[in-house]
Amino acid sequence: PIKAAYQEIKINQAGYYPERSKVAIIPASGTTPFSIKNLHTQQVVFEGVSSAALAWDLADETASTADFSALKTPGLYQITTADGLQSPRFRIFAQALQQPHDMAIKAYYFNRASSALDMAFAGQWQRAAGHPDDHIVPLSQPAAKPFASSKGWYDAGDYNKYIVNSGISTYTLIRALKDFPAFYANRQWNIPESINQLPDMQDEISWNLDWMLSMQASDGGVYHKLTTKNFAGPVMPHEATAQRFVTAKSTAATLNFAAVMAAASTLDTLPDPALKQRYLRSAKMAWQWAQDNPKVYYTNEKSVHTGEYGDDEVSDEFAWAGAQLYVATGNKGYLQAFLTHERKLSAPSWSQVYPHAYLTLLNEGRAMLTPDEAQAIENTLINYARELVEQSHDSAYQIPARAEDFVWGSNAVLLNKAVLLWTAWKLTHENDFNVLAQRINDYIFGQNPTGYSYVTGVGTRPPQHIHHRPSYADEVVPPVPGFVAGGPQNGHQDGCNYYSKAPARSYIDDWCSYSTNEVTINWNAPLVYSLAAELDSRTR
Ligand code: G3I
Protein backbone atom coordinates (compact mmCIF):
# COMPACT_ATOMS: atom_id res chain seq x y z
CA PRO A 1 0.00 0.00 0.00
CA ILE A 2 0.92 3.66 -0.41
CA LYS A 3 2.06 4.84 3.02
CA ALA A 4 0.64 7.77 4.92
CA ALA A 5 2.46 11.06 4.35
CA TYR A 6 2.70 12.61 7.78
CA GLN A 7 5.53 14.98 6.82
CA GLU A 8 3.83 16.47 3.82
CA ILE A 9 2.04 19.80 3.54
CA LYS A 10 -1.63 18.85 3.32
CA ILE A 11 -3.98 20.31 0.72
CA ASN A 12 -7.28 19.38 -0.94
CA GLN A 13 -6.07 17.01 -3.65
CA ALA A 14 -9.32 17.33 -5.58
CA GLY A 15 -8.36 20.93 -6.39
CA TYR A 16 -9.95 24.32 -5.87
CA TYR A 17 -12.21 26.45 -7.98
CA PRO A 18 -10.72 29.95 -8.23
CA GLU A 19 -12.97 31.88 -5.84
CA ARG A 20 -12.85 29.18 -3.17
CA SER A 21 -11.36 29.60 0.30
CA LYS A 22 -8.02 27.73 0.36
CA VAL A 23 -5.73 26.71 3.19
CA ALA A 24 -2.86 24.27 3.50
CA ILE A 25 -1.76 22.53 6.69
CA ILE A 26 1.94 22.65 7.49
CA PRO A 27 3.25 20.03 9.95
CA ALA A 28 5.52 22.42 11.82
CA SER A 29 5.68 23.74 15.35
CA GLY A 30 5.82 27.47 14.60
CA THR A 31 4.76 30.08 12.07
CA THR A 32 6.45 29.19 8.81
CA PRO A 33 7.07 31.12 5.61
CA PHE A 34 5.78 29.25 2.56
CA SER A 35 5.77 29.79 -1.17
CA ILE A 36 3.66 28.50 -4.03
CA LYS A 37 5.15 27.71 -7.41
CA ASN A 38 3.29 27.45 -10.70
CA LEU A 39 4.61 24.13 -12.01
CA HIS A 40 4.14 25.09 -15.65
CA THR A 41 6.09 28.33 -15.52
CA GLN A 42 8.29 27.37 -12.54
CA GLN A 43 7.60 30.88 -11.17
CA VAL A 44 6.85 31.52 -7.51
CA VAL A 45 3.43 33.15 -7.65
CA PHE A 46 2.51 33.45 -3.98
CA GLU A 47 4.37 33.90 -0.72
CA GLY A 48 2.99 33.95 2.78
CA VAL A 49 3.51 33.04 6.41
CA SER A 50 1.46 30.39 8.18
CA SER A 51 -0.48 31.05 11.38
CA ALA A 52 0.75 30.11 14.87
CA ALA A 53 0.89 26.33 15.25
CA LEU A 54 -1.67 24.35 17.26
CA ALA A 55 -1.15 21.00 18.97
CA TRP A 56 -3.88 18.45 18.23
CA ASP A 57 -3.71 15.45 20.50
CA LEU A 58 -6.19 13.38 18.47
CA ALA A 59 -3.61 13.35 15.69
CA ASP A 60 -0.57 13.49 17.96
CA GLU A 61 0.64 16.39 15.87
CA THR A 62 1.40 20.10 15.90
CA ALA A 63 0.63 22.00 12.73
CA SER A 64 -0.10 25.45 11.39
CA THR A 65 -2.43 26.80 8.73
CA ALA A 66 -1.36 28.60 5.56
CA ASP A 67 -4.08 30.64 3.89
CA PHE A 68 -3.73 31.14 0.15
CA SER A 69 -7.30 32.05 -0.77
CA ALA A 70 -5.95 35.09 -2.64
CA LEU A 71 -4.36 32.85 -5.27
CA LYS A 72 -7.08 32.58 -7.91
CA THR A 73 -5.32 32.07 -11.22
CA PRO A 74 -6.05 28.66 -12.71
CA GLY A 75 -2.98 26.45 -12.90
CA LEU A 76 -0.98 23.56 -11.48
CA TYR A 77 0.81 24.38 -8.24
CA GLN A 78 2.93 23.13 -5.37
CA ILE A 79 3.55 24.62 -1.92
CA THR A 80 6.97 24.41 -0.25
CA THR A 81 8.62 25.72 2.90
CA ALA A 82 12.21 26.81 3.36
CA ASP A 83 13.01 23.69 5.37
CA GLY A 84 11.97 21.42 2.53
CA LEU A 85 8.38 20.45 3.30
CA GLN A 86 6.24 20.00 0.17
CA SER A 87 2.61 19.62 -0.72
CA PRO A 88 1.31 17.30 -3.42
CA ARG A 89 0.75 19.05 -6.75
CA PHE A 90 -2.71 20.53 -6.97
CA ARG A 91 -4.85 22.43 -9.43
CA ILE A 92 -6.93 25.57 -9.30
CA PHE A 93 -9.58 25.27 -12.02
CA ALA A 94 -13.15 26.31 -12.63
CA GLN A 95 -14.59 22.77 -12.66
CA ALA A 96 -13.05 21.65 -9.36
CA LEU A 97 -15.16 19.18 -7.30
CA GLN A 98 -17.57 18.45 -10.16
CA GLN A 99 -15.91 15.21 -11.21
CA PRO A 100 -15.48 14.01 -7.61
CA HIS A 101 -19.19 14.63 -7.07
CA ASP A 102 -20.12 12.59 -10.12
CA MET A 103 -17.76 9.80 -9.07
CA ALA A 104 -19.19 9.70 -5.55
CA ILE A 105 -22.75 9.26 -6.81
CA LYS A 106 -21.70 6.85 -9.57
CA ALA A 107 -20.35 4.57 -6.82
CA TYR A 108 -23.99 3.62 -6.17
CA TYR A 109 -24.31 2.35 -9.72
CA PHE A 110 -21.13 0.30 -9.18
CA ASN A 111 -22.69 -1.24 -6.06
CA ARG A 112 -26.01 -2.21 -7.68
CA ALA A 113 -27.19 -5.70 -6.84
CA SER A 114 -28.96 -7.95 -9.38
CA SER A 115 -27.41 -6.19 -12.35
CA ALA A 116 -24.54 -6.64 -14.75
CA LEU A 117 -22.37 -3.57 -15.13
CA ASP A 118 -21.83 -2.99 -18.81
CA MET A 119 -18.61 -1.74 -20.32
CA ALA A 120 -20.48 1.29 -21.71
CA PHE A 121 -21.18 2.53 -18.19
CA ALA A 122 -18.63 0.79 -15.99
CA GLY A 123 -15.57 0.84 -18.24
CA GLN A 124 -12.82 -1.40 -16.90
CA TRP A 125 -14.96 -2.18 -13.83
CA GLN A 126 -17.58 -3.95 -15.93
CA ARG A 127 -18.79 -7.14 -14.27
CA ALA A 128 -21.33 -9.91 -14.51
CA ALA A 129 -24.65 -9.71 -12.67
CA GLY A 130 -24.80 -11.19 -9.20
CA HIS A 131 -27.45 -11.81 -6.59
CA PRO A 132 -30.71 -11.94 -8.56
CA ASP A 133 -32.47 -12.25 -5.17
CA ASP A 134 -35.60 -13.47 -6.92
CA HIS A 135 -36.28 -16.48 -4.67
CA ILE A 136 -36.08 -15.24 -1.10
CA VAL A 137 -37.72 -16.75 1.97
CA PRO A 138 -37.62 -15.75 5.63
CA LEU A 139 -34.87 -17.58 7.51
CA SER A 140 -37.44 -18.79 10.02
CA GLN A 141 -39.81 -20.17 7.32
CA PRO A 142 -37.76 -22.19 4.85
CA ALA A 143 -40.95 -23.66 3.34
CA ALA A 144 -42.63 -20.32 2.67
CA LYS A 145 -43.45 -19.27 -0.86
CA PRO A 146 -40.36 -17.44 -2.20
CA PHE A 147 -40.67 -13.80 -3.17
CA ALA A 148 -38.52 -11.48 -5.25
CA SER A 149 -36.37 -8.95 -3.41
CA SER A 150 -34.11 -7.86 -6.24
CA LYS A 151 -32.16 -4.69 -6.93
CA GLY A 152 -31.03 -2.27 -4.24
CA TRP A 153 -27.38 -1.50 -3.50
CA TYR A 154 -24.89 -3.76 -1.80
CA ASP A 155 -24.33 -2.25 1.62
CA ALA A 156 -20.63 -1.87 1.44
CA GLY A 157 -17.61 -4.06 0.83
CA ASP A 158 -19.96 -6.94 1.62
CA TYR A 159 -22.90 -8.08 -0.52
CA ASN A 160 -25.74 -7.98 1.98
CA LYS A 161 -28.60 -5.48 2.02
CA TYR A 162 -29.62 -3.94 5.34
CA ILE A 163 -32.73 -1.81 5.63
CA VAL A 164 -31.61 0.72 8.22
CA ASN A 165 -28.37 1.58 6.47
CA SER A 166 -29.94 1.54 3.07
CA GLY A 167 -32.74 3.77 4.33
CA ILE A 168 -30.55 6.57 5.67
CA SER A 169 -28.46 6.48 2.50
CA THR A 170 -31.55 6.78 0.34
CA TYR A 171 -32.88 9.58 2.52
CA THR A 172 -29.66 11.57 2.24
CA LEU A 173 -29.74 11.23 -1.55
CA ILE A 174 -33.41 12.27 -1.56
CA ARG A 175 -32.35 15.27 0.53
CA ALA A 176 -29.70 16.18 -2.04
CA LEU A 177 -32.22 15.93 -4.89
CA LYS A 178 -34.78 18.02 -3.02
CA ASP A 179 -32.30 20.61 -1.74
CA PHE A 180 -30.44 21.12 -5.05
CA PRO A 181 -33.04 20.54 -7.76
CA ALA A 182 -31.41 22.87 -10.27
CA PHE A 183 -28.04 21.20 -9.77
CA TYR A 184 -29.51 17.75 -10.41
CA ALA A 185 -31.94 18.71 -13.18
CA ASN A 186 -29.35 18.25 -15.91
CA ARG A 187 -26.55 16.47 -14.13
CA GLN A 188 -25.72 13.04 -15.56
CA TRP A 189 -23.02 10.48 -14.83
CA ASN A 190 -23.55 7.90 -17.56
CA ILE A 191 -25.80 5.25 -16.06
CA PRO A 192 -28.14 3.04 -18.11
CA GLU A 193 -31.10 5.32 -17.30
CA SER A 194 -29.32 8.51 -18.43
CA ILE A 195 -31.25 8.39 -21.70
CA ASN A 196 -34.61 8.89 -19.97
CA GLN A 197 -36.07 12.29 -19.08
CA LEU A 198 -35.58 12.01 -15.31
CA PRO A 199 -32.63 13.30 -13.29
CA ASP A 200 -30.04 10.52 -12.91
CA MET A 201 -30.31 11.12 -9.17
CA GLN A 202 -33.97 10.10 -9.25
CA ASP A 203 -33.10 6.96 -11.22
CA GLU A 204 -30.41 5.94 -8.73
CA ILE A 205 -32.74 6.54 -5.77
CA SER A 206 -35.50 4.50 -7.46
CA TRP A 207 -33.12 1.55 -7.81
CA ASN A 208 -33.02 1.20 -4.05
CA LEU A 209 -36.62 2.18 -3.32
CA ASP A 210 -37.72 -0.71 -5.54
CA TRP A 211 -35.77 -3.11 -3.35
CA MET A 212 -36.92 -1.56 -0.10
CA LEU A 213 -40.57 -1.92 -1.09
CA SER A 214 -40.06 -5.66 -1.51
CA MET A 215 -38.85 -5.97 2.10
CA GLN A 216 -42.24 -5.16 3.60
CA ALA A 217 -44.31 -8.14 4.67
CA SER A 218 -48.08 -8.19 4.18
CA ASP A 219 -48.64 -7.18 7.81
CA GLY A 220 -46.69 -3.94 7.29
CA GLY A 221 -43.57 -5.00 9.19
CA VAL A 222 -40.21 -4.79 7.44
CA TYR A 223 -37.51 -7.45 7.47
CA HIS A 224 -34.33 -6.13 9.06
CA LYS A 225 -32.01 -7.38 6.32
CA LEU A 226 -31.47 -9.62 3.33
CA THR A 227 -28.35 -11.62 3.94
CA THR A 228 -26.29 -14.77 3.72
CA LYS A 229 -25.54 -16.54 7.00
CA ASN A 230 -21.86 -15.63 6.78
CA PHE A 231 -19.92 -12.92 4.99
CA ALA A 232 -18.86 -14.06 1.52
CA GLY A 233 -15.17 -14.46 0.76
CA PRO A 234 -13.40 -11.87 -1.38
CA VAL A 235 -14.99 -12.92 -4.66
CA MET A 236 -16.98 -11.17 -7.40
CA PRO A 237 -20.77 -10.85 -7.01
CA HIS A 238 -21.64 -13.67 -9.42
CA GLU A 239 -19.29 -16.00 -7.53
CA ALA A 240 -20.88 -15.25 -4.15
CA THR A 241 -23.73 -17.70 -4.46
CA ALA A 242 -24.48 -18.80 -0.90
CA GLN A 243 -28.20 -18.82 -0.13
CA ARG A 244 -29.72 -15.52 0.98
CA PHE A 245 -32.65 -14.99 3.33
CA VAL A 246 -34.60 -12.24 4.92
CA THR A 247 -34.21 -12.20 8.69
CA ALA A 248 -36.68 -11.22 11.39
CA LYS A 249 -38.55 -7.92 11.20
CA SER A 250 -37.58 -5.10 13.51
CA THR A 251 -39.13 -1.88 14.79
CA ALA A 252 -36.05 0.11 13.74
CA ALA A 253 -36.13 -1.19 10.16
CA THR A 254 -39.89 -0.72 9.90
CA LEU A 255 -39.78 2.90 11.09
CA ASN A 256 -36.75 3.68 8.95
CA PHE A 257 -38.67 2.27 5.98
CA ALA A 258 -41.74 4.33 6.91
CA ALA A 259 -39.66 7.51 7.00
CA VAL A 260 -37.96 6.85 3.67
CA MET A 261 -41.18 5.88 1.88
CA ALA A 262 -42.96 8.96 3.23
CA ALA A 263 -40.06 11.10 2.03
CA ALA A 264 -40.08 9.39 -1.36
CA SER A 265 -43.79 10.11 -1.74
CA THR A 266 -42.96 13.83 -1.72
CA LEU A 267 -40.52 13.66 -4.65
CA ASP A 268 -41.78 15.45 -7.72
CA THR A 269 -39.57 13.56 -10.18
CA LEU A 270 -41.01 10.07 -9.64
CA PRO A 271 -40.90 7.80 -12.70
CA ASP A 272 -44.62 7.05 -12.32
CA PRO A 273 -47.11 9.30 -10.49
CA ALA A 274 -48.87 6.20 -9.10
CA LEU A 275 -45.79 5.53 -6.98
CA LYS A 276 -46.64 8.44 -4.73
CA GLN A 277 -49.67 6.64 -3.32
CA ARG A 278 -47.85 3.32 -3.24
CA TYR A 279 -45.03 4.80 -1.13
CA LEU A 280 -47.45 6.56 1.16
CA ARG A 281 -49.58 3.47 1.69
CA SER A 282 -46.48 1.41 2.51
CA ALA A 283 -45.26 4.08 4.91
CA LYS A 284 -48.57 4.16 6.78
CA MET A 285 -48.72 0.38 7.03
CA ALA A 286 -45.19 0.32 8.40
CA TRP A 287 -46.01 3.03 10.92
CA GLN A 288 -49.01 1.04 12.11
CA TRP A 289 -46.94 -2.12 12.50
CA ALA A 290 -44.44 -0.19 14.61
CA GLN A 291 -47.23 1.19 16.80
CA ASP A 292 -48.32 -2.39 17.44
CA ASN A 293 -44.74 -3.69 17.80
CA PRO A 294 -42.78 -0.82 19.36
CA LYS A 295 -39.97 -2.87 20.91
CA VAL A 296 -38.93 -5.52 18.44
CA TYR A 297 -35.17 -5.09 18.54
CA TYR A 298 -33.07 -7.00 16.06
CA THR A 299 -30.14 -9.14 17.05
CA ASN A 300 -28.54 -11.64 14.70
CA GLU A 301 -30.24 -15.03 14.65
CA LYS A 302 -27.97 -17.77 15.98
CA SER A 303 -26.88 -18.91 12.54
CA VAL A 304 -26.35 -15.39 11.15
CA HIS A 305 -22.95 -13.69 11.39
CA THR A 306 -23.23 -10.68 9.09
CA GLY A 307 -23.66 -7.00 9.97
CA GLU A 308 -26.17 -6.55 12.76
CA TYR A 309 -27.05 -2.86 12.70
CA GLY A 310 -28.72 -3.50 16.03
CA ASP A 311 -30.51 -0.65 17.79
CA ASP A 312 -32.52 -0.86 20.98
CA GLU A 313 -33.22 2.86 21.28
CA VAL A 314 -35.90 3.65 18.72
CA SER A 315 -37.49 6.84 20.03
CA ASP A 316 -35.46 8.68 17.38
CA GLU A 317 -36.84 6.33 14.68
CA PHE A 318 -40.38 7.11 15.86
CA ALA A 319 -39.61 10.84 15.79
CA TRP A 320 -38.17 10.67 12.27
CA ALA A 321 -40.90 8.50 10.75
CA GLY A 322 -43.57 10.60 12.47
CA ALA A 323 -42.10 13.85 11.13
CA GLN A 324 -41.92 12.43 7.60
CA LEU A 325 -45.49 11.17 7.75
CA TYR A 326 -46.68 14.51 9.01
CA VAL A 327 -45.04 16.28 6.11
CA ALA A 328 -46.40 13.74 3.62
CA THR A 329 -49.99 13.69 4.94
CA GLY A 330 -50.58 16.90 6.89
CA ASN A 331 -51.95 14.84 9.78
CA LYS A 332 -50.46 16.42 12.87
CA GLY A 333 -50.94 13.38 15.07
CA TYR A 334 -47.83 11.94 13.45
CA LEU A 335 -45.68 14.78 14.75
CA GLN A 336 -46.26 13.90 18.40
CA ALA A 337 -43.30 11.52 18.60
CA PHE A 338 -41.03 14.25 17.30
CA LEU A 339 -42.40 16.99 19.55
CA THR A 340 -41.97 14.87 22.66
CA HIS A 341 -38.48 13.63 21.79
CA GLU A 342 -35.62 15.14 23.78
CA ARG A 343 -34.27 17.92 21.60
CA LYS A 344 -30.63 17.03 21.03
CA LEU A 345 -28.74 17.16 17.78
CA SER A 346 -25.77 15.12 16.69
CA ALA A 347 -24.40 14.01 13.37
CA PRO A 348 -27.01 11.71 11.82
CA SER A 349 -26.05 8.04 11.54
CA TRP A 350 -27.75 4.68 11.03
CA SER A 351 -28.54 4.50 14.72
CA GLN A 352 -29.20 8.24 15.29
CA VAL A 353 -31.92 9.31 12.88
CA TYR A 354 -33.45 12.17 14.85
CA PRO A 355 -31.41 14.78 12.89
CA HIS A 356 -33.08 13.59 9.69
CA ALA A 357 -36.41 14.77 11.09
CA TYR A 358 -34.81 18.19 11.55
CA LEU A 359 -33.70 18.33 7.96
CA THR A 360 -37.17 17.49 6.68
CA LEU A 361 -38.98 19.87 9.01
CA LEU A 362 -36.62 22.74 8.23
CA ASN A 363 -37.17 22.23 4.51
CA GLU A 364 -40.45 20.84 3.17
CA GLY A 365 -42.02 20.86 6.64
CA ARG A 366 -41.33 24.44 7.54
CA ALA A 367 -44.56 25.99 6.37
CA MET A 368 -46.51 23.28 8.21
CA LEU A 369 -45.13 24.20 11.65
CA THR A 370 -46.32 26.92 14.00
CA PRO A 371 -43.91 29.89 14.11
CA ASP A 372 -42.83 28.81 17.60
CA GLU A 373 -42.16 25.25 16.56
CA ALA A 374 -40.22 26.38 13.51
CA GLN A 375 -38.20 28.87 15.53
CA ALA A 376 -37.36 26.30 18.19
CA ILE A 377 -35.97 23.73 15.80
CA GLU A 378 -34.18 26.34 13.76
CA ASN A 379 -32.50 27.65 16.91
CA THR A 380 -31.42 24.16 17.89
CA LEU A 381 -29.80 23.61 14.52
CA ILE A 382 -28.07 26.98 14.50
CA ASN A 383 -26.76 26.54 18.02
CA TYR A 384 -25.45 23.14 17.03
CA ALA A 385 -23.71 24.66 14.00
CA ARG A 386 -22.12 27.29 16.25
CA GLU A 387 -20.91 24.53 18.54
CA LEU A 388 -19.25 22.90 15.54
CA VAL A 389 -17.54 26.18 14.70
CA GLU A 390 -16.21 26.25 18.29
CA GLN A 391 -14.93 22.69 17.96
CA SER A 392 -13.07 23.61 14.80
CA HIS A 393 -10.82 26.02 16.68
CA ASP A 394 -9.02 23.12 18.36
CA SER A 395 -6.76 22.20 15.48
CA ALA A 396 -4.92 23.63 12.52
CA TYR A 397 -7.16 21.52 10.26
CA GLN A 398 -10.13 23.65 11.36
CA ILE A 399 -12.54 20.73 11.36
CA PRO A 400 -15.22 20.01 13.99
CA ALA A 401 -13.83 16.68 15.22
CA ARG A 402 -14.00 15.34 18.75
CA ALA A 403 -12.55 12.17 20.25
CA GLU A 404 -15.97 10.47 20.14
CA ASP A 405 -16.21 11.11 16.40
CA PHE A 406 -13.40 8.69 15.65
CA VAL A 407 -15.58 5.62 15.40
CA TRP A 408 -16.13 3.16 12.52
CA GLY A 409 -16.91 5.53 9.62
CA SER A 410 -15.34 8.67 11.13
CA ASN A 411 -15.16 10.32 7.72
CA ALA A 412 -18.92 10.09 7.46
CA VAL A 413 -19.38 11.52 10.96
CA LEU A 414 -17.64 14.63 9.67
CA LEU A 415 -19.50 14.60 6.37
CA ASN A 416 -22.81 14.31 8.18
CA LYS A 417 -21.82 17.31 10.28
CA ALA A 418 -21.25 19.06 6.95
CA VAL A 419 -24.82 18.19 5.89
CA LEU A 420 -26.11 19.98 9.01
CA LEU A 421 -23.74 22.90 8.45
CA TRP A 422 -24.90 23.38 4.86
CA THR A 423 -28.48 23.43 6.13
CA ALA A 424 -27.61 25.98 8.81
CA TRP A 425 -25.83 28.06 6.19
CA LYS A 426 -28.84 28.00 3.91
CA LEU A 427 -30.99 29.35 6.77
CA THR A 428 -28.61 32.06 7.99
CA HIS A 429 -25.98 32.67 5.32
CA GLU A 430 -23.43 32.84 8.16
CA ASN A 431 -20.14 32.55 6.35
CA ASP A 432 -18.51 30.50 9.14
CA PHE A 433 -20.90 27.63 8.43
CA ASN A 434 -20.09 27.57 4.73
CA VAL A 435 -16.32 27.71 5.29
CA LEU A 436 -16.46 24.99 7.94
CA ALA A 437 -18.38 22.66 5.62
CA GLN A 438 -15.75 23.35 2.95
CA ARG A 439 -13.00 22.42 5.43
CA ILE A 440 -14.69 19.06 5.90
CA ASN A 441 -14.58 18.50 2.15
CA ASP A 442 -10.91 19.54 2.22
CA TYR A 443 -10.23 17.05 5.00
CA ILE A 444 -11.80 14.21 3.03
CA PHE A 445 -9.65 14.95 -0.03
CA GLY A 446 -6.30 14.91 1.74
CA GLN A 447 -6.16 17.82 4.14
CA ASN A 448 -5.94 15.52 7.12
CA PRO A 449 -3.20 14.06 9.32
CA THR A 450 -2.56 11.00 7.13
CA GLY A 451 -2.30 12.89 3.84
CA TYR A 452 -4.62 10.45 2.08
CA SER A 453 -7.40 11.62 -0.14
CA TYR A 454 -9.92 9.17 1.31
CA VAL A 455 -11.88 8.85 -1.94
CA THR A 456 -10.87 6.18 -4.45
CA GLY A 457 -9.73 7.58 -7.78
CA VAL A 458 -9.53 11.19 -6.57
CA GLY A 459 -6.29 13.05 -5.88
CA THR A 460 -2.63 12.12 -5.74
CA ARG A 461 -2.78 9.75 -2.74
CA PRO A 462 -6.12 7.92 -2.80
CA PRO A 463 -6.76 4.51 -1.20
CA GLN A 464 -5.76 1.57 -3.41
CA HIS A 465 -6.84 -1.34 -1.23
CA ILE A 466 -10.31 -0.62 0.14
CA HIS A 467 -12.23 -3.40 1.88
CA HIS A 468 -14.60 -3.83 -1.06
CA ARG A 469 -15.03 -7.28 -2.48
CA PRO A 470 -15.30 -6.34 -6.18
CA SER A 471 -12.26 -4.05 -5.92
CA TYR A 472 -10.29 -6.87 -4.33
CA ALA A 473 -11.48 -9.68 -6.56
CA ASP A 474 -11.50 -8.11 -10.02
CA GLU A 475 -8.47 -8.12 -12.30
CA VAL A 476 -8.32 -4.34 -12.41
CA VAL A 477 -5.53 -2.58 -10.53
CA PRO A 478 -7.33 0.61 -9.42
CA PRO A 479 -10.21 0.07 -7.00
CA VAL A 480 -13.75 0.92 -8.04
CA PRO A 481 -13.74 4.75 -8.08
CA GLY A 482 -15.71 7.29 -6.07
CA PHE A 483 -15.93 5.48 -2.73
CA VAL A 484 -14.96 7.21 0.51
CA ALA A 485 -13.12 4.97 2.97
CA GLY A 486 -14.56 4.76 6.49
CA GLY A 487 -11.57 6.63 7.82
CA PRO A 488 -9.33 6.64 10.86
CA GLN A 489 -10.43 5.45 14.29
CA ASN A 490 -8.47 3.70 16.99
CA GLY A 491 -10.81 0.86 17.90
CA HIS A 492 -8.51 -1.40 15.84
CA GLN A 493 -11.28 -4.07 15.82
CA ASP A 494 -9.84 -5.94 12.84
CA GLY A 495 -6.46 -6.76 14.37
CA CYS A 496 -4.45 -5.27 11.52
CA ASN A 497 -1.14 -3.49 12.09
CA TYR A 498 -1.66 0.21 12.64
CA TYR A 499 1.27 2.62 12.59
CA SER A 500 -0.27 4.95 15.13
CA LYS A 501 -2.61 4.86 18.10
CA ALA A 502 -3.77 8.43 17.54
CA PRO A 503 -7.45 8.39 16.51
CA ALA A 504 -7.03 10.69 13.51
CA ARG A 505 -4.04 8.68 12.25
CA SER A 506 -5.32 5.17 12.89
CA TYR A 507 -5.97 4.33 9.28
CA ILE A 508 -4.33 1.90 6.91
CA ASP A 509 -4.94 1.52 3.22
CA ASP A 510 -5.12 -2.24 3.39
CA TRP A 511 -7.82 -4.84 2.61
CA CYS A 512 -7.18 -6.14 6.12
CA SER A 513 -8.57 -3.01 7.71
CA TYR A 514 -12.32 -3.40 7.51
CA SER A 515 -12.70 -1.08 10.48
CA THR A 516 -11.06 1.90 8.69
CA ASN A 517 -10.85 1.04 5.00
CA GLU A 518 -14.23 -0.42 4.12
CA VAL A 519 -16.66 1.65 2.07
CA THR A 520 -20.43 1.85 2.44
CA ILE A 521 -23.46 3.47 0.90
CA ASN A 522 -24.20 5.44 4.08
CA TRP A 523 -20.73 7.01 4.07
CA ASN A 524 -20.88 8.01 0.41
CA ALA A 525 -24.30 9.68 0.75
CA PRO A 526 -23.18 12.66 2.87
CA LEU A 527 -20.13 12.98 0.60
CA VAL A 528 -22.44 13.32 -2.40
CA TYR A 529 -24.58 15.79 -0.46
CA SER A 530 -21.70 17.92 0.77
CA LEU A 531 -20.14 18.17 -2.70
CA ALA A 532 -23.48 19.02 -4.31
CA ALA A 533 -24.06 21.60 -1.58
CA GLU A 534 -20.69 23.19 -2.13
CA LEU A 535 -21.11 23.31 -5.91
CA ASP A 536 -24.65 24.63 -5.56
CA SER A 537 -23.52 27.28 -3.03
CA ARG A 538 -21.48 28.98 -5.76
CA THR A 539 -24.70 30.02 -7.44
CA ARG A 540 -26.16 31.65 -4.30
O1 G3I B 1 -22.63 1.57 20.99
C1 G3I B 1 -21.29 1.42 21.47
C2 G3I B 1 -20.98 2.53 22.44
O2 G3I B 1 -21.83 2.40 23.53
C3 G3I B 1 -19.51 2.39 22.84
O3 G3I B 1 -19.16 3.47 23.66
C4 G3I B 1 -18.64 2.43 21.61
C5 G3I B 1 -17.16 2.23 21.95
O4 G3I B 1 -16.48 1.46 20.99
O5 G3I B 1 -19.02 1.39 20.74
C6 G3I B 1 -20.34 1.51 20.30
O6 G3I B 1 -20.63 0.46 19.44
C7 G3I B 1 -20.06 0.53 18.16
C8 G3I B 1 -21.19 0.48 17.15
O7 G3I B 1 -20.65 0.41 15.87
C9 G3I B 1 -22.09 1.69 17.23
O8 G3I B 1 -21.43 2.85 16.82
C10 G3I B 1 -19.14 -0.67 17.98
O9 G3I B 1 -18.02 -0.55 18.82
C11 G3I B 1 -18.69 -0.75 16.56
O10 G3I B 1 -17.96 -1.95 16.37
C12 G3I B 1 -19.88 -0.72 15.63
O11 G3I B 1 -19.40 -0.65 14.33
C13 G3I B 1 -20.30 -0.97 13.30
C14 G3I B 1 -19.73 -2.14 12.50
O12 G3I B 1 -20.55 -2.39 11.39
C15 G3I B 1 -19.60 -3.41 13.30
O13 G3I B 1 -20.84 -3.91 13.65
C16 G3I B 1 -20.43 0.26 12.43
O14 G3I B 1 -21.12 1.30 13.11
C17 G3I B 1 -21.16 -0.07 11.14
O15 G3I B 1 -21.06 1.03 10.28
C18 G3I B 1 -20.55 -1.31 10.48
O16 G3I B 1 -21.33 -1.62 9.40
C19 G3I B 1 -20.87 -2.65 8.53
C20 G3I B 1 -21.98 -3.68 8.47
O17 G3I B 1 -22.08 -4.31 9.72
C21 G3I B 1 -21.74 -4.69 7.36
N1 G3I B 1 -21.50 -4.02 6.11
C22 G3I B 1 -20.39 -3.11 6.14
C23 G3I B 1 -20.58 -2.03 7.18
C24 G3I B 1 -19.40 -1.10 7.24
O18 G3I B 1 -18.25 -1.67 7.77
Ligand code: 9MR
Ligand atom coordinates in the same frame (compact mmCIF):
# COMPACT_ATOMS: atom_id res chain seq x y z
O1 9MR C 1 -15.55 -8.51 5.33
C1 9MR C 1 -16.46 -8.14 6.36
C2 9MR C 1 -16.89 -6.71 6.18
O2 9MR C 1 -17.50 -6.51 4.93
C3 9MR C 1 -17.79 -6.33 7.34
O3 9MR C 1 -18.18 -4.99 7.31
C4 9MR C 1 -17.11 -6.57 8.66
C5 9MR C 1 -18.09 -6.24 9.76
O4 9MR C 1 -17.73 -6.80 10.96
O5 9MR C 1 -16.68 -7.91 8.75
C6 9MR C 1 -15.84 -8.33 7.70
O6 9MR C 1 -15.61 -9.70 7.81
C7 9MR C 1 -14.63 -10.06 8.75
C8 9MR C 1 -15.32 -10.81 9.87
O7 9MR C 1 -16.21 -9.97 10.55
C9 9MR C 1 -14.27 -11.38 10.81
N1 9MR C 1 -13.30 -12.19 10.07
C10 9MR C 1 -12.60 -11.45 9.02
C11 9MR C 1 -13.58 -10.88 8.02
C12 9MR C 1 -12.86 -9.98 6.97
O8 9MR C 1 -11.90 -10.61 6.27
